[in-house]
Amino acid sequence: MAEPARPREASARRFRITAFSCAAFVCGMIGAAYASVPLYSLFCKVTGYGGTTQRSEMASATVLNETVRVRFDSNAIPSVPWTFQPNEREVVVRLGETRQMSYRVRNRSDREVTARATFNVTPLLAGGYFNKIQCFCFTDQTLKPGEEVDMPVVFFVDPDILKDADVGTLPTITLSYTFFPVEPKKTPVADAATDNQASGRL
Known part of the structure; x- marks a missing residue:
């Protein structure tokens, strides 16, 4: 035992x-x-969670006289030393109308910074009717020290939002972006050496 x-x-x-x-x-x-x-991006695209907007390749075929107010919000976590704000705080658009706006982004640091933005729309039920034709979200953005750029967003609100009883009266829709840091891709040492040798032969 x-x-x-x-x-x-x-x-x-x-x-x-x-x-x-x-x-x-x-x-x-x-x-x-x-x-x-990246996991949040995949999860939202698959499930439509968290006010995920729709992606459209073309403008709406229908434009109504009914309007909706769209507000724009911007955030960057502390490890992203960027000034990030919309050039317009809010706009009033007709349902189905294609509208372009932009965010102004400036790198306040003395180093190159790469970041990627996630987004959400509130109220959440409105996310399914907010269509983006062009957007900078889920794409790595790299700014050099002191660099300042405008990042455009092209969108429209689907007129079918009027048919959704759960949405009720037309809400004010808020589109919010948050930038997170992304580690820049490093060139492998072997590849860098090969590139340098190739450059020396030119």
């Missing part, structure tokens, strides 16, 4: 199991943080 584990050995075993579990949890959270933006 096996001898029961001594109290000290049992305590040490529990400690090792707990330490291993904590380390695995931390590693998992770090991995999730780096993958959060």
Whole structure:
């Protein structure tokens, strides 16, 4: 018959199991943080979660006289040293009307910064009727030190929003963007050496 584990050995075993579990949890959270933006993009596109807008390749074929107010919000987390704000805080558009607006972005730091924006629309039910023809979201944006650019958004609100009893009276729709940092892609050492040799032969 096996001898029961001594109290000290049992305590040490529990400690090792707990330490291993904590380390695995931390590693998992770090991995999730780096993958959060692309995973969020995929999740929203598949499920329509969180006021995800629709993507359209062309303008609406119908334009109505009914209007809706669209507001624009901008955010950048502290690790993205950018000034980021809409050039227009809000606009009034007719349903089905194609409208272009833009966000002004400036890199306040003394280094090159790459970031990527996620977005959402509120109220959430309006997201299914907010169609973007052109957008900078979910695409890496790189700004050099002090660089300032305008990033355009082209959109329209689908007239079918009037047929949705759950939306009720036409709401004020808010389109909100948030920039997250993205680590720039590094050229492998071997490839860089090959490129330098090729450049030297030219």
